[in-house]
Amino acid sequence: MGPLAGVKVVEFAGIGPGPFCAMLLSDMGADVIRIDRKGGRGGGKYDIASRGKRSVALDLKKPEAIEACLKLIEKADILTEGFRPGVMERLGLGPDVCLERNPKLVYGRMTGWGQTGPLNQAAGHDINYISLVGALHAIGRKDANPVPPLNLVGDFGGGALYLAFGLAAALFESERSGKGQVVDAAMTDGAASLMAMFYGMKASGAWTDTKGENLLDGGAHFYDSYETSDGKWISLGSIEPQFYALLREKAGLNDPAFDAQMDKSSWPDLKEKLANVLRSKTRDEWCEIMEGTDVCFAPVLSIEEAIDHPHNKYRETIVEIDGVAQPNVAPRFSRTESKIQGPAPEIGEHNESAMKDWGLSDADVEAVKAAEGF
Secondary structure, three states: OOOOOOOEEEEEOOOOHHHHHHHHHHHOOOEEEEEEEOOOOOEOOOOHHHOOOEEEEEOOOOHHHHHHHHHHHHHOOEEEEOOOOOHHHHHOOOHHHHHHHOOOOEEEEEEOOOOOOOOOOOOOOHHHHHHHOOOHHHOOOOOOOOOOOOOHHHHHHHHHHHHHHHHHHHHHHHHHHOOOEEEEEEHHHHHHHHOHHHHHHHHHOOOOOOOOOOOOOOOOOOEEEEEOOOOOEEEEEOOOHHHHHHHHHHHOOOOHHHHOOOOHHHHHHHHHHHHHHHOOOOHHHHHHHHOOOOOOEEEOOOHHHHHHOHHHHHHOOEEEEOOEEEEOOOOOOOOOOOOOOOOOOEOOOOOOHHHHHOOOOHHHHHHHHHOOOO
16 A cells, blocks of 8 residues: 555654654554664554554674664665764674665765754754754744744754655665665755745745844735634634635724735734734534635644544544544555554564564574563
8 A cells, every 4th residue: 555565764763853753654554663672662543653664673783683673674675763973884784884785775864953064963952953043033023032843844844754754765866776875864954955935935035034024924914813702713824815805804903904915014903903803702503614715724633633633534534543533644546545554562572573584594583582672
């Protein structure tokens, strides 16, 4: 099932974007073996980013375990790792060694700062990576702290998705050339790429570095979130003139001051007036008036509420696996349908079976066991 059916992936377990990238590959049909640390914690059905994978827990200080990894890598199409630069080389699993054993291998490396550069050995997290490229500075209310946008921009958007795209592109190329290569995915690079439109707007004078004064950062009255009378929230994105006109109609915005939609000097005053109007009804009342229209409207839902929204339920955007509600596979394919291959494994759940399924011999497995590499 899925467009990546038959593709074999060795994932070296990590945190954040690496596991999420490998989850996406599994969702697309790839056979993913995750190399966990022997005695490590984690795993189990709540570890959604590890769903659909098999876990082999190894002591990578044992030469026999390293050799087992290399034999798996010989069978793989893709390898993913998320350690600091140099760690895989010190383990004896760096790109040169692996590509010598498997010349078609696509070797994916996920880091925050990248494999090179003056910061490449520094610790960091999502908030730091998106800070360096101008993304965090632009998010938040005027005259307030920048707001961390969860881990969506660095770890998952700028990291996992760019690594997955890079792996797919390199895999496509390797099928034509017969040669593998290294994919260096840095969250700083990916987050900067996500900012492409805003860099262009800044260069043209259509965007300022003062947050909360721009079209898409909450500065405009017609593109923001608003509290309703019951203490809940709605979102508006009525940018285009026809959508803005419909917003005015649905909300009863008859004040001529609202004619000046794109006059930035009027935005603070119009925002206050619109906020007062929207506080006059509950969120559900505004949903009755605006949801499903071209206002560009949606209620601001919690995770629990999102699970039960009719649109999400119709499309099965969120499904339940082993009693755990979680996002379904995305995107969708008309012919090679993708599916979640199962819940996340326990650490070491497939120590022997996964290795044998990939063609390692009983002797290979016994050598690891004898050395207490499992």
